[in-house]
Amino acid sequence: MTRKSPAALRDPATRRSLGRAGQYLALLCYLAFLAFPFLWLVSTAFKPPRELGSIHPTWIPRAPTLDNFRTAFDEQPLLQAAGNSLLAAAVSALVAIVLATPMAYVLARRRTRFARAATGWVVVSQAFPLVLVIIPLFLVLKALHLVDARTGLVLVYVVWSLPFALWMLTGYVRAVPPELEEAAAVDGAGRLRILVSVTGPLLMPGIVATGLFAFITAWNEFFFALVLLKSPEKQTMPVVLTHFLGAEGVADLGPLAAAALLATLPGLVLFAVIQRRITGGMLAGAVKH
Amino acid sequence: MAAPGGPRRRTVLAAAAAVPAAALLPGCSGGGGSRGGDRGVLRFQSLAWQKESVDANKQLVAEWNRRHPDIPVQYVQGAWPTVHDQLLTSFEGGEAPDIIHDAADDLADFAYGGHLADLTGLLPRRLRDDIPRRTWESGTFGGRVYGIPFLQEPRVLIADRVRLRRSGVRVPTVREPWTWEEFGEVAKELTGGGGYGVAWPLKEPVSVTLNLALSTGGRIFRRRPDGKAEVRFDAADQVVPRAIHDQVDVDRSAARTTLGMGGADTLPGFFAGRYAILPLGFSYRQQIVQQAPKEFEWTVLPAPGGTGGGDQGVSPQTLSIAADCPRKEEAMAFVDFLLRPPNMVRLALGDWMLPTGREALKAPELHTDRYGWATGTALAGTLRAAPAQSVRGYPEWKDKIATPAFQEYYSGAVGLDALRERLVHDGNLVLARYQR
Numbered sequence: 001m002t003r004k005s006p007a008a009l010r011d012p013a014t015r016r017s018l019g020r021a022g023q024y025l026a027l028l029c030y031l032a033f034l035a036f037p038f039l040w041l042v043s044t045a046f047k048p049p050r051e052l053g054s055i056h057p058t059w060i061p062r063a064p065t066l067d068n069f070r071t072a073f074d075e076q077p078l079l080q081a082a083g084n085s086l087l088a089a090a091v092s093a094l095v096a097i098v099l100a101t102p103m104a105y106v107l108a109r110r111r112t113r114f115a116r117a118a119t120g121w122v123v124v125s126q127a128f129p130l131v132l133v134i135i136p137l138f139l140v141l142k143a144l145h146l147v148d149a150r151t152g153l154v155l156v157y158v159v160w161s162l163p164f165a166l167w168m169l170t171g172y173v174r175a176v177p178p179e180l181e182e183a184a185a186v187d188g189a190g191r192l193r194i195l196v197s198v199t200g201p202l203l204m205p206g207i208v209a210t211g212l213f214a215f216i217t218a219w220n221e222f223f224f225a226l227v228l229l230k231s232p233e234k235q236t237m238p239v240v241l242t243h244f245l246g247a248e249g250v251a252d253l254g255p256l257a258a259a260a261l262l263a264t265l266p267g268l269v270l271f272a273v274i275q276r277r278i279t280g281g282m283l284a285g286a287v288k289h
Numbered sequence: 290m291a292a293p294g295g296p297r298r299r300t301v302l303a304a305a306a307a308v309p310a311a312a313l314l315p316g317c318s319g320g321g322g323s324r325g326g327d328r329g330v331l332r333f334q335s336l337a338w339q340k341e342s343v344d345a346n347k348q349l350v351a352e353w354n355r356r357h358p359d360i361p362v363q364y365v366q367g368a369w370p371t372v373h374d375q376l377l378t379s380f381e382g383g384e385a386p387d388i389i390h391d392a393a394d395d396l397a398d399f400a401y402g403g404h405l406a407d408l409t410g411l412l413p414r415r416l417r418d419d420i421p422r423r424t425w426e427s428g429t430f431g432g433r434v435y436g437i438p439f440l441q442e443p444r445v446l447i448a449d450r451v452r453l454r455r456s457g458v459r460v461p462t463v464r465e466p467w468t469w470e471e472f473g474e475v476a477k478e479l480t481g482g483g484g485y486g487v488a489w490p491l492k493e494p495v496s497v498t499l500n501l502a503l504s505t506g507g508r509i510f511r512r513r514p515d516g517k518a519e520v521r522f523d524a525a526d527q528v529v530p531r532a533i534h535d536q537v538d539v540d541r542s543a544a545r546t547t548l549g550m551g552g553a554d555t556l557p558g559f560f561a562g563r564y565a566i567l568p569l570g571f572s573y574r575q576q577i578v579q580q581a582p583k584e585f586e587w588t589v590l591p592a593p594g595g596t597g598g599g600d601q602g603v604s605p606q607t608l609s610i611a612a613d614c615p616r617k618e619e620a621m622a623f624v625d626f627l628l629r630p631p632n633m634v635r636l637a638l639g640d641w642m643l644p645t646g647r648e649a650l651k652a653p654e655l656h657t658d659r660y661g662w663a664t665g666t667a668l669a670g671t672l673r674a675a676p677a678q679s680v681r682g683y684p685e686w687k688d689k690i691a692t693p694a695f696q697e698y699y700s701g702a703v704g705l706d707a708l709r710e711r712l713v714h715d716g717n718l719v720l721a722r723y724q725r
Contacts, residue, residue: 050579050580135381138381142383223374226375227374227379230384244338245338246369252340
């Protein structure tokens with residue numbers, strides 16, 4: 001290996017390459033940091049119990065097995081729970097988007113005192129701890145006969161994800177130049193036509209990104225589902241995962257890892273399918289005027 | 290129960306808010322809780338989590354439903370890590386399960402809060418007589434029974450049989466357990482060659498310390514003549530904490546790194562020979578059977594004893610009935626069925642724990658040497674209700690005062706005087722708020 005002389009290091013091209021190499025190294029470290037828990041989960045899910053009890057754990061299971069998956073499916077209704085989570089997450093994401101999009105448009109385009117106050121309130125509302133709202137929420141839903149009902153849970157998820165969805169979408173709407181809408185208006189397009197044909201398509205990446213956020217939030221949500229759903233056949237995936245845990249932190253680790261791995265798959269698949277749109281959406285939201 | 294404060298207006302507003310979502314949800318079923326929909330079904334929330342235990346519970350529910358179609362019971366799966374929050378919100382919302390599985394040390398606030406039914410007059414004589422009086426204390430609050438203790442586990446010493454044999458130390462028996470001093474000597478004897486004599490997994494230091502302190506006559510919580518509880522930390526209370534502290538910080542015969550661990554976290558080090566003895570709950574044997582290398586030899590020994598005669602505090606698993614349950618007699622009939630001696634044995638075997646009932650404890654399956662069952666069963670007579678669990682304010686004392694204080698003491702950050710000052714002075718201030 002040859003060493004770069006100080007003179008070579010002063011060369012702008014060399015410094016650029018070294019800088020880029022450093023960036024890639026940092027990115028690689030960051031990716032490894034992010035991927036570590038997931039890879040460990042995958043590894044654990046395929047290990048037999050005796051390997052789980054080893055003080056020298058290996059990344060690759062020495063005797064990989066599917067028993068943890070079999071046990072997980074035998075012990076808990078994972079498919080039913082996944083179906084419940086999917087329904088709650090998909091419907092709440094859809095409803096949140098349908099409600100948040102026009103609201104975000106109004107907040108972004110009409111910069112009144114009310115709009116600023118509303119945006120501020122949205123940010124503040126994110127700081128409320130769940131335990132503060134759960135009892136009153138429970139009582140309201142009970143009065144509506146929506147406790148132990150999927151409708152009640154979806155309603156809560158919509159309300160819970162709406163402020164952040166609104167905040168995200170407001171940023172995306174602001175990134176769409178108003179001049180485009182004005183040009184369309186000059187060409188004779190009506191308000192609805194402008195929204196559908198001009199603003200809508202430009203907002204689509206943001207809508208997809210926001211919908212994905214709402215979906216993942218609901219898919220991972222635990223506390224509301226735990227408290228609001230009583231019937232075993234309605235329980236969602238995060239709640240069912242706790243059934244692999246015993247008192248004093250003891251866990252049925254293999255089946256828990258297998259079930260947790262299955263629980264992460266929908267999110268991963270969804271990201272993989274629509275990641276281009278998300279990237280586009282994030283970039284659009286990043287531009288300010 | 291209606292929402293408090295302007296129920297009609299609030300209901301209308303909330304209903305208006307619900308309309309858009311409900312309109313989009315034709316596939317999502319509504320319906321209220323058990324009492325709103327199907328009045329006849331009793332909901333039994335179980336915290337069983339190991340496969341054998343879940344199977345036993347479900348089979349017993351199915352058997353009951355076959356024999357009593359007029360009192361159907363629905364099995365509902367709960368979970369240990371979340372049961373307190375989940376029950377709290379359920380009670381507040383009037384939607385609690387009818388039959389509740391929990392741990393005795395979680396019941397005090399629910400019992401005093403009026404959420405649990407007083408079972409004193411409902412208990413069948415057979416059940417009342419079958420469970421020892423000292424065990425009933427764990428489910429009794431203010432002189433009334435709110436929880437039926439049915440499973441319990443002593444803390445035992447799980448030991449590496451080979452290292453024990455090689456060391457030549459005396460192997461303790463239930464009749465002649467090690468004294469705490471002797472245990473200290475044994476731990477030193479077993480330390481060396483890169484291994485420690487003992488590893489204390491003390492993620493939950495308070496319950497471990499308080500329950501083992503009974504073995505030396507330590508109670509820490511005592512009742513004054515006026516009935517109010519107070520914290521003391523006298524000589525008898527200090528024996529066990531000092532023994533643990535000395536092993537970790539003076540003799541170095543206990544691994545310091547395990548102080549923050551849960552019991553299961555220490556098992557890999559145990560299998561690898563890093564620690565010779567683990568003080569663990571009796572039910573951890575199931576994990577050991579599953580995870581230990583095939584050639585690994587282990588044994589179950591009684592926990593050290595002292596002037597307290599080797600007694601231990603335990604917080605048994607309990608069954609309660611919700612105060613709101615409309616069919617308490619039927620619920621009790623189901624509980625009585627679930628806790629008949631053969632059924633209690635099935636539940637105990639499924640959870641790798643001990644039954645509380647005298648008849649169930651006679652079952653031959655619980656007296657085999659395999660997996661140390663006989664040792665654990667022989668310890669059943671030494672188990673007492675943990676002295677702290679009926680004290681109001683104990684959870685706050687535990688979380689805010691005792692847990693950090695014991696953690697600092699065991700890690701060597703503070704001495705015994707500072708520990709006593711915090712447990713007693715700060716602790717009694719906390720208790721005073723609950724006992725005005």
